[in-house]
Amino acid sequence: MKCLAIIFNSSEGKYCAQFAKSLGIEFDVVSFSGSVEDGFGAQKVSVVSGQDCLSDSAADFIAKNAGDYKYIFAVSSMASKDVLARAAGLCDAPMITDVVATLSPSQFKRPILAGAAIATVSVDAPLLILTFRPAGYQSIEVRNSEVIPSEVQLDSASKMTVISKAARSGARPDLSRANAVVSGGKPLKDAATFELIIGGLADKLRGAVGATRAAVDSGIAANELQVGQTGKIVAPDLYIAAGISGSTQHVAGIKDSKIIVAINKDPDAPIFDVADFGLVADLFQAVPELTSKLP
Amino acid sequence: MKILVPIKRVPDPYAKVRPLSDGSGLDLSNIKFEINPFDEIAMESAVTQKETHGNIEIISVSIGISDCETQLRKSLAMGADRGVLIETQDQLDPGQIADELKAVVESEGIDLVIMGKQATDDDNNQTGQMLAAKLKWPQATFASKITLENSHATVVRETDLGDETVKVPLPCIITADLRLAEPRYIALPGIIKAKSKPLEKRSRTSSGTSRIHVDKIESSARKSSCKKVGNVDELIVELKKVGAI
Numbered sequence: 001m002k003c004l005a006i007i008f009n010s011s012e013g014k015y016c017a018q019f020a021k022s023l024g025i026e027f028d029v030v031s032f033s034g035s036v037e038d039g040f041g042a043q044k045v046s047v048v049s050g051q052d053c054l055s056d057s058a059a060d061f062i063a064k065n066a067g068d069y070k071y072i073f074a075v076s077s078m079a080s081k082d083v084l085a086r087a088a089g090l091c092d093a094p095m096i097t098d099v100v101a102t103l104s105p106s107q108f109k110r111p112i113l114a115g116a117a118i119a120t121v122s123v124d125a126p127l128l129i130l131t132f133r134p135a136g137y138q139s140i141e142v143r144n145s146e147v148i149p150s151e152v153q154l155d156s157a158s159k160m161t162v163i164s165k166a167a168r169s170g171a172r173p174d175l176s177r178a179n180a181v182v183s184g185g186k187p188l189k190d191a192a193t194f195e196l197i198i199g200g201l202a203d204k205l206r207g208a209v210g211a212t213r214a215a216v217d218s219g220i221a222a223n224e225l226q227v228g229q230t231g232k233i234v235a236p237d238l239y240i241a242a243g244i245s246g247s248t249q250h251v252a253g254i255k256d257s258k259i260i261v262a263i264n265k266d267p268d269a270p271i272f273d274v275a276d277f278g279l280v281a282d283l284f285q286a287v288p289e290l291t292s293k294l295p
Numbered sequence: 296m297k298i299l300v301p302i303k304r305v306p307d308p309y310a311k312v313r314p315l316s317d318g319s320g321l322d323l324s325n326i327k328f329e330i331n332p333f334d335e336i337a338m339e340s341a342v343t344q345k346e347t348h349g350n351i352e353i354i355s356v357s358i359g360i361s362d363c364e365t366q367l368r369k370s371l372a373m374g375a376d377r378g379v380l381i382e383t384q385d386q387l388d389p390g391q392i393a394d395e396l397k398a399v400v401e402s403e404g405i406d407l408v409i410m411g412k413q414a415t416d417d418d419n420n421q422t423g424q425m426l427a428a429k430l431k432w433p434q435a436t437f438a439s440k441i442t443l444e445n446s447h448a449t450v451v452r453e454t455d456l457g458d459e460t461v462k463v464p465l466p467c468i469i470t471a472d473l474r475l476a477e478p479r480y481i482a483l484p485g486i487i488k489a490k491s492k493p494l495e496k497r498s499r500t501s502s503g504t505s506r507i508h509v510d511k512i513e514s515s516a517r518k519s520s521c522k523k524v525g526n527v528d529e530l531i532v533e534l535k536k537v538g539a540i
Contacts, residue, residue: 008455010416012447015409032377052307054423054447054461055427055433055434055436056427056434057435059424059428076453077439077455078436078455079454079455081420081421081424081436082434082436083388083438084425084519085423085424085425085428086424086425086427086428086434087428088390088421088424088425088428089393089421089424089425089427089428089429090428090429092390094388094390094507095389095390095419095421095425096435096507097418097419097420097421099479100418100471107510110415111418112418113306113310113312113321113415113416113418113517114418115320115515116313116515117312117313117314117513117515118314118512118513118514119417119424119509119511119512120441120509120510120511120513121507121508121509121510122507122508122510122513123508124506125506129350141460145534153492158433159433159463160433160435160461160462160463161461161462161463162459162460162486163449163458163460163461163462163463164459164460165454165456165458166456166457166459167462174455176455183488196299198303203540210404213473214304217474222457223439223457223458223474224452224453224454224455224456224457224458229418230472230473232400232455237539238534238539238540255515258539259534259537259539261530261534262521272521272523273519273521274521275519275521275523276395276519276521276522276523276531276537277522277523277524277528277530277534278521278524279523279524279525279526280521280523281526281527286527290527290530290531291529293528293531294531294540295525295540
C-alpha cells in the first residue's frame with residue numbers, strides 16, 4: 001500500500017513526507033512545480049514537464065495514475081484544492097480538505113465554520129483524497145534522500161487558455177510559507193502608507209506582508225495578501241498584527257502561528273485574546289520604532 | 296443560455312455557532328439560516344450577466360430538507376427565474392451533491408454553472424470541481440470577474456500568487472470568490488414577485504449517504520495568555536526571550 005503526494009510548490013516536499021509518515025506508509029511524488037531538490041524518502045518522484053498546471057489536464061493525469069494508491073494528498077492551497085477536488089470527482093473518491101491532524105489512517109481533524117470549530121471525521125474508502133495544513137505535522141522527523149526524478153508528460157491538453165498572470169511582486173517570501181509575517185488592517189489608510197509601515201517591518205524581518213479583508217477591500221493591499229479563512233492560511237514562527245481588530249475570519253487564518261504579536265491602540269480589540277504579546281499603542285509610532293530597533 | 300446556480304442553506308455565517316457540549320454536533324437552536332454567502336455572490340453574478348446580455352434563464356437549485364425552500368425563494372427574489380429543490384433528509388458528501396447537480400445540469404440542458412467556491416459551514420471547497428469532473432467540463436475556480444462571450448467565458452481567477460486570467464470554453468463551471476460580485480439589496484416587490492415564480496420539487500436521482508462520518512465537533516479557541524508589554528523595547532526583549540527574533 002502506498003500514497004501519492006502532489007507538489008505544487010517546490011518547498012512542499014518535506015511537508016508531504018511528514019504527512020505520509022503520519023499515515024505510516026511509503027509515498028511517491030508527482031511534482032507540478034519542476035524539479036525537487038530532495039526526495040525526503042519518496043520511493044519515486046515524477047516531475048511533470050510543461051509550463052502551466054491547468055486543472056483539467058492535471059486532474060486527468062492524477063486520476064489516470066491513481067490506481068496504485070490508497071491516499072492522494074497535497075498541502076492545502078488554492079492550486080491543490082482546484083486540482084485535487086477535480087481528481088476526486090474523476091475517481092469518485094471522497095475528499096477531506098484542510099486536514100490539521102491525523103488521528104489514525106482513517107480518522108482526521110479539520111476546521112469548519114471559518115475555523116470556529118474542529119471536526120473529527122472518519123472515512124473508509126479504497127481511495128481517499130486529502131489536502132492538509134503543514135503546521136500540525138512539523139514535529140514529525142523525516143530523512144533526507146537523494147532522488148532521481150523521472151520526467152513525465154501530461155497526456156491530455158487543457159481546454160483552457162491562460163491569457164495573463166500577475167507576476168509576484170518584489171522579492172518577499174511567499175506569504176503562506178514565510179517564517180515571519182507582518183499584517184496590517186484598514187487603519188493603514190492607503191497603499192503607500194501600508195507599504196511603508198507594514199512592508200518596512202516585514203523587510204527587516206525578511207518576512208512576508210499580509211493584510212485583512214477590510215484592507216484588501218478598501219484597496220490598501222493586494223488581493224493575494226489577504227490572510228484569513230477566505231484568504232491565505234498562515235502559520236509562521238512570528239506573526240505581527242498591526243491595526244487589526246481580530247475578526248473570527250482573520251483569526252482563523254493565523255491561529256497556527258507560533259508567536260502572535262498584536263499592536264493596536266484599542267486595548268479591548270479581540271486580537272489580544274489570541275495574541276501571545278500585546279502592545280497597546282498607535283501603530284504609526286510603534287511599528288516604525290520596532291523596525292528601527294530590530295537588529 | 297441557461298445558467299444554473301446551486302444554493303446551499305447554511306447557518307448564519309455571522310452568528311456564533313457553537314458545538315453541543317457532548318460534541319455530537321452543532322448547537323443550531325436559535326440560529327437563523329441563510330444562503331451560503333459565496334452562493335449569493337454567484338447568484339448576483341448570474342443576475343448581472345442576465346441584465347447585461349439578456350436572453351439568459353437562471354435556474355437555482357438546492358439539495359436538502361424542505362426548509363431549503365426559504366433560501367430558494369430568496370434566490371428567486373434576487374433574480375433567478377425558477378427554482379428546483381432536490382428534497383432529501385440524507386446527509387450527502389460533496390461528491391454525492393455533485394452527482395445530484397450533474398443530473399440537474401443534464402436534464403435542464405445547462406450551459407454554465409456559477410456556484411460558491413465553498414460553503415461557510417463545512418468549508419470543503421470541493422463540489423464545483425467535482426461537478427466539473429463528472430461532467431468533463433472545464434472549470435474556472437476562485438473567480439473574481441466573469442466576462443461572457445458567445446462560446447466562452449473570460450475569467451479572472453484568484454490564485455496563490457495573484458490574479459490569473461483564463462479563457463474557458465462553454466459549457467463550464469465557474470466558482471465564485473469573495474470579490475466576484477456584491478449581492479444586491481432585495482426590495483419588497485422582488486420578494487412578492489418571487490412568491491409566484493415556479494419552484495419544482497424533485498427526488499434524488501442517486502442513492503447512498505455521506506462516505507465521510509463526523510465523529511465529533513469541538514470548539515477551537517486558540518489558548519493564549521496575552522502578555523501585555525508597555526513599549527517597543529519591552530516587546531523586543533520578550534521576542535528575544537522566546538527566540539522569535
